[in-house]
Amino acid sequence: MVSARRKALEMLWRGSCTVKAWQDAEDPVTHITKPQEVTLHENLKCKLSHKALTSASSSGGPAIIAEQIKLSLGNEYKIPAGCKLIVTQDEVTEEYSRSGKPGIFMDHQEIVLELFKKYA
Structure with a gap:
């Protein structure tokens, strides 16, 4: 049974x-x-979110700006390390690879992604 949350x-x-x-x-x-x-x-409901991360350079150079890409989806799915995820959201399709261990929560999981280059 799916909870109200x-x-x-x-x-x-x-x-x-x-x-x-x-x-x-x-x-x-x-x-x-x-x-x-x-x-x-296939066809798992999900949400892709982007967060810009900025860190100051210790060498006095320009700040480094990186982007964290996170996928939220149901926690009943096992997503192995090194797999390819093809995500379509807002009519844009991109290929990603799973880069980190998923954060498992009561009603969902969150996985940090990278743009897909090749299989590990």
């Missing part, structure tokens, strides 16, 4: 995501097992 959170989630991983999988025709991209979850 979770329903309230989901009202803010305006995105959807697909989770893919590089795993050994058997080809149904040849029955040969080889590494390939496998979809773990």
